[in-house]
Amino acid sequence: MTSLTLVRRIKARPSIVFDALTTPEGIARWWGPDDGPVLVAETDPQVGGCFRVRFRMLDGSEHESSGEYLEVEKPERLSMSWRWTGGAEDPGESLVEIRLRAIAEGTELTFTHSRLHDEESRRSHEEGWTGALEKLERHFLVVERSSP
Amino acid sequence: MVNYNERLDRTFAALVDPTRRAILARLEREDGASISALAQPFVIKLPAVMKHLDVLYDAGLISRSKVGRTVTVRLRPEPMGEAMDWLRRYERFWSKSLDRLAAYAESKEAEARKKRR
Numbered sequence A: 001m002t003s004l005t006l007v008r009r010i011k012a013r014p015s016i017v018f019d020a021l022t023t024p025e026g027i028a029r030w031w032g033p034d035d036g037p038v039l040v041a042e043t044d045p046q047v048g049g050c051f052r053v054r055f056r057m058l059d060g061s062e063h064e065s066s067g068e069y070l071e072v073e074k075p076e077r078l079s080m081s082w083r084w085t086g087g088a089e090d091p092g093e094s095l096v097e098i099r100l101r102a103i104a105e106g107t108e109l110t111f112t113h114s115r116l117h118d119e120e121s122r123r124s125h126e127e128g129w130t131g132a133l134e135k136l137e138r139h140f141l142v143v144e145r146s147s148p
Numbered sequence B: 001m002v003n004y005n006e007r008l009d010r011t012f013a014a015l016v017d018p019t020r021r022a023i024l025a026r027l028e029r030e031d032g033a034s035i036s037a038l039a040q041p042f043v044i045k046l047p048a049v050m051k052h053l054d055v056l057y058d059a060g061l062i063s064r065s066k067v068g069r070t071v072t073v074r075l076r077p078e079p080m081g082e083a084m085d086w087l088r089r090y091e092r093f094w095s096k097s098l099d100r101l102a103a104y105a106e107s108k109e110a111e112a113r114k115k116r117r
Helices: A014-022 A024-030 A119-127 A130-146 B002-015 B018-030 B035-039 B046-058 B078-116
Strands: A004-010 A038-043 A050-056 A062-073 A077-085 A094-103 A106-114 B062-067 B070-075
Touching: A004 B078, A014 A024, A014 A077, A014 A094, A014 A106, A014 B078, A024 A038, A024 B078, A062 A094, A106 B078, B002 B018, B002 B046, B002 B078, B018 B035, B018 B046, B018 B062, B018 B070, B035 B046, B035 B070, B046 B062
Parallel strands: none
Antiparallel strands: A004 A106, A038 A050, A050 A062, A062 A077, A077 A094, A094 A106, B062 B070
8 A cells, every 4th residue: 555545524624724734823723643733834735836834743753744736626626746854754746636526525635656666666556456455464463363 | 765765766666567567466375386397378378487587676676485496486565565655655645635735725714704794
């Protein structure tokens, strides 16, 4: 799974979700893997514009990512390049794509983060080894637990 | 960290090839197999299979042990676990972020509706 896709149904209209995704005020409220604060949020949501977000996690570590907006079509499409900056995280550039679709209850958001490793791993994802990898690992967890 | 990334590179590069994935899948089912047994289902020749096994070995995905003239190949789970952990970190990051994004957007929607009333 070198590409990750998540879907959320949100009780808000697409334009509101789009603003939450692209404004510094919005980003400050949701960005990050835990409840640690967003320290910097800069956006310029137009094709060729850049974003930069820095956050601190509850364990005290700080992380920053930045990239360039590649598609900005309010309120339904947003994509940007992504890279971790100034840390020991994964090198290389990946791709974030967000699609917003109006549904009766509000918005269906489809989020994809792809090209997460190198070119090769992306191809391998397309060939579909994801399931195999997960199955193999599950198997080994079981084997390891059951071995003396 | 460089080592960690190099290891991930090697793991993903090893997994990119369908023949190598087939070998790993078989090793998962059989818990060890000889090289000649592994080569059997493939139309490719033994030296080609050996090459694939070298790549898997270098990535730490298999172990080899020799008894007499027979080399037995087994799966090693560690690099795969490491690759899965790496992917899960991204999943956690975005899953949490999107949950909070949804909550925030919903509160903004509620505000917008109140204003209109």
